[in-house]
Amino acid sequence: MSDRVRVGFVGLGIIARSHLEVLAARPEAVAEFAVDPKVTEPPAFRGTTPAHYRDLAEALGAHQPDLIVIATPTQTHEDLTTQALTLSSARVLVEKPLVHDLAALARLRELDGKADVRGRVFTAHHFAFAPEVRWAAEQIARHPEWGPITRVTSAFYDPYILRGEQAFASYVSSWMDSGVNQLSMLARFVEPTALTSLRQMDDGASAWATCEYRSRGRTGLASLRSSWLTGESSKGTTFTLGETDVEVVIDHTANTGFAAQAGTLLAAYGHDGRTPRKTARHRPLYESLLSDAPDPVLGFDTTVTITELHHWRP
Incomplete structure (x- = not known):
């Protein structure tokens, strides 16, 4: 990725804190926007407050980020990831687990020919x-x-x-x-x-x-x-x-x-x-994600395997 990485944050709850803290310590990261309908004002990012939206589609109508970080309840991941893929060209990092069931995983896999799911979607297997x-x-x-x-x-x-x-x-x-x-x-x-x-x-x-x-x-x-x-x-x-x-x-x-x-x-x-502990895990995760060759353990193919195993039932 480039020397300047514009980041959009989706979800500003407890889970998002580690992402915000680690990215704030990376000089190339710029907080482009934040999305959370339950938050009236986003937290400061290196002394500045990013633009705030209640809806991801609205945010992507005004910004073109390089990276979108999704840290929301799992049931919302599929819809938000689909929006990020179809309304932007950004890499998308989704908190684990990527999806809540195998049907959602199948729908994301079907998008791959249209939106390069395998090349753009990563899961935060910290x-x-x-x-x-x-x-x-x-x-x-x-x-x-x-x-x-x-x-x-x-x-x-x-x-x-x-x-x-x-x-x-x-x-x-x-x-x-x-x-x-x-x-x-x-x-x-x-x-x-x-x-x-x-x-x-x-x-x-x-x-x-x-x-x-x-x-x-x-x-x-x-x-x-x-x-x-x-x-x-x-x-x-x-x-x-x-x-x-x-x-x-x-x-x-x-x-x-x-x-x-x-x-x-x-x-x-x-x-x-x-x-x-979480900082010690997220620092190398972002070093890998923001490189030209992210670790395969973050990638969509590995996520498919993990998700299918995770949702296996006897």
Whole structure:
């Protein structure tokens, strides 16, 4: 993209804050406009206030941005993405998950011949850009002698049960909220191929899923646990590699990790302790998105795979 990137923000709620903060720190980013019918005045962006609209179509009638960031409820993503594609030439970054069901995904895929969906639509799979995830992926790529990833165990816990019905209204279920994060993180390491089981429990507050994948010519299985039945947030993933007894363990809450083999520490990663977790994920995400070759984990093809797995039902 050019040295000056005009950005249109759609949705100014809590989710949008990380996007605004990270882009405000990038000198090439210019806040062109903001859209949110529930907000009377948008937040300042590097000391200036962008033009504000209640409707995306109205905003695109007055502006031609280079990037449109959509951070609204998932059910609105399809319609807003379609408007962004047909009324502008901008790249479109949509908060995860891209769509709320497979029918919406199919309608977006049908637009590809008209609006270059595969080249312009990206999904904010921020967990794949977490520092501990990138560190672990680099370690595994650097050591082919460790063998393929033969087993993955991932557990994501959030204290949303404390929010009661508000949690279900905002996030739908534990699987709908965390499953897409686990699947997109998994796509950083392996090629997910099929969800082989999915069990949702506790009225949707917990889930257990298994996902088959390919790694260096071998088939492996990932066990994915998510739950809101906790008083604290805690997320972690363990990768077991080949026949070498190597394990790579990462803590997504502490942004740390280590690799070990038969009681020997092989490598370790620590966080600086000063950078908020979401900022640490969104910074490299935007570095990639604003480059000439965005990471495939952001791209539409990967999103299609993740969405189909995420919405699989037995």
